Amino acid sequence: MPIKGTDVAKKLPQRKGCKDCGFPTCFAFAMKLASGGATVDKCPYLSEEIRAELEDALAPPIKLVTVGSGEGALKIGNEEVIYRHEKTFAHAPGIAVLISDKEDEGGVEDKIAKMKELQFERVGLTLRADLFALKFQSGEKAKYEALVKKVCDAGDAGIILISEDLGALFAARDICAGRNPLLYPITKDNLEQAIPLIKQSPTPVGVKAESVEALIPLTSRLKEEGIEELVLDPGSGNFLEVLRDQTLIRRAALKQNFRPLGYPTIVFPCFLAGDGLEEILTASMCVIKFAGIIVLSDLKKDSLLPLLVQRLNIYTDPRMPLAIEQGVYEVGQPKDEAPVLVTSNWSLTYFLVSSATEESKVHAFVCVKDTEGLGVVTGWGAGKFSGDSVGAFIKKSGIEERVKHRKLVIPGKVARIKGELEEALPGWEIVVGPREAGELPGFLPALARSLTGG
Amino acid sequence: MEWTAPVEAHAGKVRELTIGYEEKVSKVGGESILPLHFFDEGFSPNPPRFALEVWDTEPEGWAEWVLEPFGDAVRDPVEWGRKCVDFGADLVCLKLVSSDPAGKDASPDEAASLTRRVVEAIAVPLIVYGSGDEKKDAQVLPRVAEVCQGLNLLLGPLVKENHEEIGRAALLHGHSLIAQSPLDINLMKELNVGLCKFAPPERIVIDPLSSPLGYGMEYTFTIMERTKQAGVISKDAMTQMPIIADLGTECWKTKEARASKEQGLAWEGITALSLLLAGANILVLRHPETLRALKELIS
Structure with missing residues (x-):
């Protein structure tokens, strides 16, 4: 945690013996706050300003973001370490499959079916992909909306809406707002236009820029507007750039406690790699190197299983031997x-x-x-x-x-x-x-x- | 908001080691950055090296998609080795499987003369692994070292029980050593301390044993990652040797890799890439398509 209990205590009103927060003293409350065991709103005597300041200081360095809803909800972020041996990686990345509204009916049906069918039992767990990434490419909004509806009806997997056209993006959002989809991409060019639309019905937002640094003004601006369910894409152009950008973002959040980069990330091996093997290898690098969501071009049994097993391996707690039930x-x-x-x-x-x-x-x-x-x-x-x-x-x-x-x-x-x-x-x-x-x-x-x- | 990219620089560096002789040499290690962290400050003079394995005897029971690229060459280690070079291998890794006393129990002389033939015939440096039987290896590997005098093989595995016998012979004849310990960083350091009593540390490569994806890969991953960090960041001299991940054999034993070609390649490829990202400097693979994809990606 970035802030110490003693520093938190200095901000508290130090009313002797009120115990309204449920703790015997302000100091005890402060220690509990710093260790994450209590929330700031338990103290009724804080000014608006101090409360906001404390909440910010006590927030985890990488925000926990939820994409999707109900059974299909995926939680990403809230990581505390750069290397798994330092503690453990907490929230395994979501695996998404890309579907363009230009793909033919059969291809779409096939991918929807594979999301359901490709489930693997291992060590008593069910391994499966998590999300659909739906890309507007046809130029026909009705076609895109039909795809979104079809995928919504097909099951509870999370949804990522991908469209450069904000009209199409938010129309699709309105169809499935209850499913808490991730909207992508919000960029420097559409940011101001998008802000009021996002606020109409808040869901998580994928922010894209051409570099890690260029993300900073965008996430800062969104935060000013109270939009903080963010997922970052630094626009990495190849395998080594992904490794670099993901590492810099993770270090910025954890080592520098730099809030504007304190969000989970999304990576698109589907757009980066050559053949199928290179795509799955790129995805496997993203599993180790900090991605929150990994988007694949397709779900294939023979490459999905190895990737899901790797995700399981890397995200097991290194302090605990993996055991199965007697x-x-x-x-x-x-x-x-x-x-x-x-x-x-x-x-x-x-x-x-x-x-x-x-x-x-x-x-x-x-x-x-x-x-x-x-x-x-x-x-x-x-x-x-x-x-x-x-x-x-x-x-x-x-x-x-x-x-x-x-x-x-x-x-x-x-x-x-x-x-x-x-x-x-x-x-x-x-x-x-x-x-x-x-x-x-x-x-x-x-x-x-x-x-x-x- | 002002932001300075958190670029790091480390005080330690991995030792650089040379394998091979005359024009057939390959350098490994030498880096002061974490794997592929080219954005940090420091240097990385040698890329990860990829080896393909060659058996000294025709393998039985291998999946057809593993045998297919080599054709008839799997019946002749020399031809097999040449094929590996054609497929772009930086190194060839000869496995003296037939010297295993539980198998064909081939003699030290047979193993040594075969190794000599292979090392002379191929255009890249040679890694040699004994059968892993600690007693037999202590007979076979010193003989291999002697017969291949001066050809600077990378030779192993040296384990706690036989490291002196093999190590002294290998050094005497101008080779480098693979120090193997069972998935434990303390045992690894103990073995290196033992070896360094008579061996220069720049002649040692660490093999912490490579478990395949789904069967303990994460243990190998974390041991390699910790080893690399102890060497590069904390300057622990006993972990500053290059690391070898001998993973092809174990990967292709899994039922998943044997189920289909595509799954097998992904199984081997993901294991290799994970261990490369953890810190392996040499990766021993079995399939040329895995090698091609990995080289392509990190270039």
Whole structure:
């Protein structure tokens, strides 16, 4: 936080013992304000001027902006660090797909359908794209409005309206104002004309200039008018310029606490890159380098999944091991003769085990024991994958009701828990599996055959 | 409102290392800026270098879209290496897979003479990775070093258990070293401290292990990013070596990369670009199309 509690305290009225804010003293209230645990309006004795000053000083260095509404609302901004290891990245960028009103009906339908269909399950999360970016290009307003209506009716994904023609832009806004669309681009040439129109029905605004510096007068002017739901586009012309501009904006906001650049950003790999691979690679750079919204030319299954997985990877909290829920997971459609494996709940471990099992073409049960997100060996070292605790977990997991046999495969790297586990699980035979998940395809088929044959 | 662009300058710099011999040389590292931060103050004398991997034995079970660009050359490491150069590789990375005792268990002599043939036949410098079996590598890599005397290979992996044996032999015969540690910045520094007792730090490249996208890439990413910052910003001498991201092999093992060509290229490309942005100076890829796209983008 840029302002200290002691500095906040100096601005407060210091009325002894009023406690109207709910805190015992002004000082206690000030400390709470500085740490983000209270809001300025709790003090009824502040002048308009002081309140505004404090609110400004206490605002996060990068404004949290919401695009879209309801289920489809995307929150971006409010980031606190430049590098993920300093704390964590907070709000993952929205992935948008561009649709021009010049595209033929079939192409439009296809993109709308893909937004719905391309959803991927991973570590218990659903990964998907977030927004439609609708571009006015046909010159026929009726055509653009029809596209906006069609997309609105198709689902709750967020909407970005893109039009150089302000008439078309605001007419489209009026169709979907309730969906809280992002209006783009507001530039130095249309700013004054746009301000009253934005105010009629406020929604977020994408501000575009030809450089980072040229954004400053625009965002300052909009702020004067009380328009602060802003998304920045510094007009970067290629891959390296995107990297430069995004870095300078992030540093300006966090290191200089420079308010006019304290907003999330939008980047358009769809207009920057050559072929499909270069576009998706450019987008992946934007995921790491601070973009708030990333606009793609199309949604393709084979390139969207890698990008969404990367976004997931980069935006996980580096301080927390990624864990999945304890329980029995099915790979394929296992029946009561299927092999049973046990592993830890670090999601990487689970991934490796389940994907190697899948590769073995064997239907199996994978029992995932809670190790607080540690791998098998570290989990064992920390006492969370001991024979006793694994035994207790297997008993209460319900797997005994789901299979006829009593053979449990343990990871080869913790072969040493075999004896203890046999004691904890009377009636079970403990089978020491391979040391690496990658060796499961060479191991499981024979085991599966022995279970069905015998 | 007045604004001064927050351009930064850092006190540290990554060591510069040369691989190769005579006219076949490639320099890596040497930068005092963070990756691709050309807008900051400082220098970056060498661009990230891209290597393509070559196996010493015909690979089995690779997806057709990985084999296709190389055709029959995958049966002959020398031809395969030449193809890599045609595809624009800055370096070739020879993987001595067949020396693995769990596989063909080829002898140190076989590995060494093959390496010699490859390094002489190709027009770019050579990186050599042993099988990763720490005991066998300690037999194979010193022999490779000896047979390739003076050809200045980049040789590894040197791990905690074998770094002295391999390191001393490699230096004696004029090669540089890949110091490999398992995804941990402290273990990385420990190994470098150990190596620096007898090796000049400017002969070392750091390999913190590269996990592919979706399978721990973020761990590698953050370790590389922290390593680079410790070297460039905090001037920590034990992290000022260039970094190698040997990622192609692991990426193409994933079921996602094997599902389709387009997905495989994106899987490898996104992993590579992420690690490049984190701080990798050398990226070892498998597919020439990934290499082409990455080079195109950052040029």
